[in-house]
Amino acid sequence: MTDMTNLTDMTTSLQTFSLLAPEIALVLAAIVAFLAGAFAGLRSGWLVALVGIAAAMALAGGQPAADAAAVAAGPVLIDAFSAYIRWMVLVLGALLALVQAGDIFSAAVSRGNSAWRGGTCEEAGTFLLLLAGLSLVGIADDLVLLFAGLELVSIPTYILLALKRTDAHGQEASLKYFFLSLVASSLFLYALTCLYGIGGSTSLATIGARLRSTDDTLVGISTVLLPVALGMAMAGAAFRLAAVPMHFYAPDVYEGTSPGNAALLSTLPKVAGIVVLLRLLGLAVTGPTQAAAVGSGAVAYVTLFWQLAAVLAAITMTVGNVMALLQQNLRRLLACSSIAHAGYLLLGVAAAAAFAAAATDPVGGQGAITVADKAWTGGLGGTTATLFYLATYALATIGVFAAITYLGHRWPEWSSGSGPRPPREEITTVDDLNGLSGTNPVAAFAITVFLLSLAGIPPLPGFWGKLSLATAALEIDWNSPITFGSRRAAFVALAVILVLNAAIAAAYYLRIIAAMYFRSTKRGVQADGGLAAGLAMLACLALVFMATAQPHGLFNAAVQAGTAVRATASTTAQPAVTDNQSQHLLAQPQ
């Protein structure tokens, strides 16, 4: 190597470091938390976590526009999509840190003493690493960094699960999650291997360029490798999303762990799963102006992509909601509800993939609805709707768990004549919330708002999310008739399944609301989950109301991010382009 290339490498790595400043801040804060806990005996690790997240936010910068050139250096890539994910991670991280801090009070009460227990610094540091990993998943432009990021999400999750609860249920939960997560990670690794086999590089840009090439040699590979790669990737992502067929762990794990951990599990892994799916989808499509898959390999890829995602979406939302109808345990119920929401998210992914597939049809993109007064060519709905829905879902879900953490315990049935007062009991079942409107009206109101948003009752943010998803599904193949077995019929059916599931879901959300408002109890709720969890609940409530009245800020960010998913591959596709391909790329009007 010459000095010149060394210098270039150094510049690249310096640039990489500067792009990763927020993640580096998170990791530094994690190190501070670990060291301060071990050596200085610092107890308030979650304060360090919040300071670290605030520092990362300060360094994160705004969201670039969708059509702005992506800033890429080495394996990282900053575009509107990764910026959206980074900001979502940081905001959700701040809320989750507050909820997690609340868990500590609750755990202390469960053990019968109110002293702070040690180890909060370790938890906080682990949590910060998790956030850094998740943010890296959104930024990664390389298979290795992508996988490293995913593992940096998984491993801290195991630790957090194991640290929080040490009883039999907690151990079962953490072991179950650990083993299944390993299986899912290895499946996903197989998928990445296959993608490497297709592209001959770990760079997503190169793999994308290869996938979209019109080179006929790809046809033979794609018939074997593509289904394997996609099947494995879907399975790996399905675990993180808690989608069928990798959904069955969720109720057990949520039940066994603390509410704070359940809040984490029901949001952050889902973000990772969706990011991975959308990044993989982005491989096959060109720029935002022509959201079309090009080349036989890419066409086969997106076709298989939407078919798999659509089937999984339909099954997942139905299974999740039907399972939830039968649950009495609050955390199991919310676990099933989170399965159902994974199905809604997959519907958006399927719509995005189907649009890319539709654009390659002989009728060439005539499926799109084109309007004059808007820069809207249809089909952008799929990615946008998924990303928007993800944010509204995560806010409401964290809010519910924050409220449950905040409520903490309640007094058991007890009369002064029957001996000493028994210890307080953790809130676990729907019935434990009976009469909450009388004993803690603020929490009852907040939970009601969150649940109605999850149910998609207008005008709450969940409604805007379902509106986006339904639009994305209905606009697929818009100009072709609805005939049996056609792609359009499939998506009309998915839209119908979506809204009917929303109605089914309302049944169990209403059951919780009915318990809080229509029933009464003599057993008061303690609300001993700590101020932090209460604060998180109110912050979620404020954000939900903001997204109700002014949805356009978040929605616009999601539009930019969703559009950028498509731009990624084309703006960075530089190396390893054959002559054939480069001609093809040149021939495209950009």
Add this chain to the structure above:
Amino acid sequence: MNGPTPGMHLLLVIATPLIGALVAWVLGARGRHAVRQSAAVTAVITLVLTGWLIVRYLQSPEAAAGQPYATITAPWLTEGMFNIRLSLGLDGLSLWLFGLSALLSLTAVLVSWEAIVDRPVGFYVLLLVLEAAMLGVFAARDVILFYVFFEFTLVPLFFLIGIWGHDERRKAAIKFFLYTLAGSVLTFLGLLTIVLWNASHTGTVSFDIDTLTAGLAAHPLPMTADGGWLQMIVFVALFIGFAIKVPIVPFHTWLPLAHVEAPTGGSVDLAGILLKLGMYGFLRFSLPMLPDAAALAAPWLFGLGVLGIIYGALVALVQTDLKRLIAYSSVSHMGYCVMGLFALEPVAVEGAALQLVNHGLSAAGLFALVGMIYERFHTRSIANLGGIAGKAPWLAALFMLFTFSSIGLPGLNGFVGEFMILAGSFQRAWTGVSSAWQPAYLTMAVLAVVGVVLGAWYMLWAVERVLFGASREPPHAPHGHDAPGPAGDLQWYELAALLPLAVFVLWIGLVPATFLQPSAAAVRGLTSASARAFAERMQEPSTATHDRVVRLP
């Protein structure tokens, strides 16, 4: 007349109940009396502002020209693929229903005066929020805004029924919510399809209802096998949600439980306003936007309307509970509205639109009176009641008035509506349908007349038992209960709740033109496309064949 700009005036009317809800919530610490007084003041202010707005509407040049009045708009979600706006305005169709919402909300507050002791703050706050949602749904000029209000009415009513209802309130609240939600989510998909169709054919994304109506008139949804029968699919999707709201038999099973278990104030709003939303939806969306599908479905829906009349009346005949009887009479009376609408004959359609207001007045009045009877005697069982006329003459007189209104006594409002519906239906049956359909139409129209007789039968039977005859005391004494309910004749607040309704019962009955004239043009305009499509469909098949034969070379 000076005052705020019409748009701001309309906004103010809708905002007033919300401000009042906030005031009631703040006053909560001062106890039940302060809360209910503030709620009543809010309802009165809203009603006065509404009355003033209606007067301004009637004098406005827009109304004369058939334009929407008091339009006001602001962007809500206009990014990406959406162009959703907060657009409000009134036209001839929404005018009286808008006014009825303000009127019945005052009634709902006043009939709850003594009945609501438990958690009064929540009750009045929800009642006022519901009022804002009801006013909003009739004023919405954006399809998503309409849907938001349409759905959101469920939330306050869910709590009103579930917390302050009677014995089976929890079951009733959940059943009501889920049943109506399950239908309206499909309506939502239908409305979204209309928006997308308009966007793809006109090249502009619009959620504005008037723009959509014009767009769909220029580019109708396909009604052919090639087009996948899309218009019919969308019509069915809209129909499911609206039919459950109306409710059209056999989608009515949620209604008796919800009406009976709701507190009186909730029943008044439910029967008076919320049942009208389904019919409003048909008039606003289905008929003008999907005329071909509506024309195809019209004979069957005409028949379902008549089925509802007869079914509701027969079930009402065997009721032993006075509130259930009135609930089933609502099913029967909404059948007239459905029948009149799908007769697609201008007279019948105008009658149906008026009958919405008429039924709102009479059903609300009757539910309010049943609530007053229940507060006094703690039973709703017809067998246990009797001779109320001797004890409470005012109550009996008003009960008689609303009963006569309900059964369509000439001189009262119900007569005008029912007469127009039946006259229009016979006109349709004699002259407007093909000979193949004529026997069916005539049978249906005759059965509807039979329904009028049945309606008079069960209502007068109940009135005779409850108001007259030997004075019966219910098994358990009216004293010694926890709620300090009123005894004897109507109190001032009960009279204040009912007399405004009675005024309108007489006014509409005696001078119907005042109420028919402002809405006639709008209602005719909204149904004209469907009526035309129906007329084409009903052309004698022989002439159609003849034409084809002639055209053959």
